[in-house]
Amino acid sequence: MTRRSAPPVTAAATRPGSHKETRPLRRDAEVNLGRILVAARDVFAEQGYDAPMEIIASRADVGVGTLYRRFPTKADLFTAVVESARQRNREIAEEVLAEVAPGEAVFEFVRRCISVPSVWRATTAAPPWGSKRGAGLKQIAPLIATIVDRSKAAGTLRPDVEVTDVVMVLKAVRSIADLCDTPSARPSLRFLELALDGLRPGHAAPTHPPLSIEQLARILSQG
Amino acid sequence: MTRRSAPPVTAAATRPGSHKETRPLRRDAEVNLGRILVAARDVFAEQGYDAPMEIIASRADVGVGTLYRRFPTKADLFTAVVESARQRNREIAEEVLAEVAPGEAVFEFVRRCISVPSVWRATTAAPPWGSKRGAGLKQIAPLIATIVDRSKAAGTLRPDVEVTDVVMVLKAVRSIADLCDTPSARPSLRFLELALDGLRPGHAAPTHPPLSIEQLARILSQG
DNA sequence: CCCAGACGGAACGTCTCGTTCCGGTTATGC
DNA sequence: GCATAACCGGAACGAGACGTTCCGTCTGGG
Known part of the structure; x- marks a missing residue:
């Protein structure tokens, strides 16, 4: 614990003139920032917060030093990744709402959330320092x-x-999916079908009560 | 890496005269051995192979030294625990076969496997040193x-x-269940119902092919 | 009463990982 | 072209986590 509270260097990569005339990144630096974000997203999704920074760096074809120039702390990088994943997840929900027939909506929503490993993982991800409880959900x-x-x-x-x-x-x-899937085969798709079938009509009502949103949020934000 | 290949001290706790006249344990020692096995089962189930030996020791109300007197190595302890869990799991299957009506058999089998956290966890558990592939399954x-x-x-x-x-x-x-359940509440029971419903008749056949036992065994024994 | 055998837990050596530092490289404005 | 502010890679550092060892003390049972 030495620094902390340094400017999070929010991914101002959203093109120039983001807020207060922070000189835009040099072109090569911006490319690297993009690669870092992608690599971090994937690595955190695969290994969780415990993933070593060096793995992220090498996946992004970058030195660790470069990571720390953009994000003062591992926690900052993690936060940035999670926030962007949550946003992407919201977009998915909105797309489904806009594009898919009502009858298929839930099913398609689940399929799309699952199709990009990092998104749903990160959306419900919780760092060790237990940020604000269940904000994502x-x-x-x-x-x-x-x-x-x-x-x-x-x-x-x-x-x-x-x-x-x-x-x-x-x-x-x-x-x-985390357990079984590989780049070349996705056995989890079969399990997905079975699980979705469990949500279809034609079964006796469950005997156990559902969790409330608050309960689930609390659970997700700690475990 | 110093010792290795020392006698695994197999849980000869199965009462005296187990094989070659190994003097029976002193009474207090035998009690402790029992506690160690239980604690190790639970802790490994909760945290995986990475769980520190010290946690297991304290959960068993014992010093780490005592662990190492019975099991020369963490790996030996893990192996013993996994093997006993697998056996218990086989017993569960046999009990279901003997006691439960055919129509309820699968469902009851799943319920029973889930009801004791450590059993199914350990049955498919894989230590880092990738033992014999998928032996458990x-x-x-x-x-x-x-x-x-x-x-x-x-x-x-x-x-x-x-x-x-x-x-x-x-x-x-x-x-x-690992994610949600606590000693006082088991929200996973509801999910269990939904998941089992997905296995009941009345749905279109899955479009993706099932995994073979070999494929699944390979997956379980590595991830 | 004695002691082989058991016990606890501090200490040791190793390894992992976040973070820092710095000599070399490169985009960019003039 | 050139100067230079920004960048870059990656070795090195320090803290902490863990498996394992060691040793002084205690105790069941003969």
């Missing part, structure tokens, strides 16, 4: 709720499943 | 296959699910 929950409602109305989703159930399915499929 | 697979066949015959299980699908469900539910 609470931001997306309303969107998922809308998707769920539509599919229920369309009669393709069991009326007795809740948003939190969908999130649990997401977590479960993600864990199977 | 291959031992139980035939038993699960019998259970699956019975339930299919009874018409309560989709004819298109395979043994490997059941194992994946087991893994998935386990991961959710």
Whole structure:
């Protein structure tokens, strides 16, 4: 613990003139920043917060020194990655809402969340220093709720499943995918089908009550 | 790396006269051995092979020295724990076969595997030094296959699910349970119900092929 | 009462990892 | 072209985590 509280160097890579005339990055530096973000996203998704900085650096074809020039601390890098993943996740929900037929909405939402490993992983990811509890989930929950409602109305989703159930399915499929999938084969797709079938109508109501959003948020933000 | 290859001190705790007149343990020592095994089972189940020996020791109310007097190496302790968990798992399968109606067999098997956290976890556990590939799974697979066949015959299980699908469900539910459950509440039971519903008849056949036992064994024994 | 055998837990050596530092390199404005 | 501010890579440092060892003390059971 030496520095802390240094400017997070937020990914101002969103093109020039971001806020206060911070001289734009040199071109090569900007390219590297992009690579770092991608590498960090993937590595954190694969190994969690414990992933060594050196792995991220080498994956980005960069020295560790370069990482620390952009992000004063590992925590800062992690935060940046998580925030961008959450945003991407919200976009996915909105796209589904806009593009997909109500009856297929939940199912397609889950499929899309799973198709990019890093997104859903990072969205619910929690760093050791237990940031604000469940911020990630609470931001997306309303969107998922809308998707769920539509599919229920369309009669393709069991009326007795809740948003939190969908999130649990997401977590479960993600864990199977992490376990089995390789770049060349994705056995988890079969499990995904089975799990989604469990959400379809035609089964006795579950005997155990659903988790509330708050409960689930608390769980996700600590474990 | 200094010793290695020392006698594993197999849990000869199976009462006196186990093999070659190894003087029986002093009573207090035997009690401690029991506590060590239980603690190690739980701790390894919770944290994986990376769990510090000191945690196991303190959970067993014992000094680390005592651990090393019984098991020359962390690896030896782990091996002993895993082997006993596998055996318990086989017993569960046999009990289900003997006690449960065919129609409920798979479902009850999954429920029982999940009800004791350490068992299924350890059964598919893999130490870093990648022991014999998938030995654990291959031992139980035939038993699960019998259970699956019975339930299919009874018409309560989709004819298109395979043994490997059941194992994946087991893994998935386990991961959710690890995430959510506490001594006082088990939200994963609801997810378990949903997941099992996905295995019931009345759905279109999955479009992706099942994993073979060999493939799954390979996956489990490395990740 | 004695002591082989058991016990606890401090100490040791190793290894991992976050972070720092600095000599060399390169984009960019003049 | 040139000067130079920004960059870059990656060795090195220090802290901490862990497996394992060691040794002084305690105790079950003959």
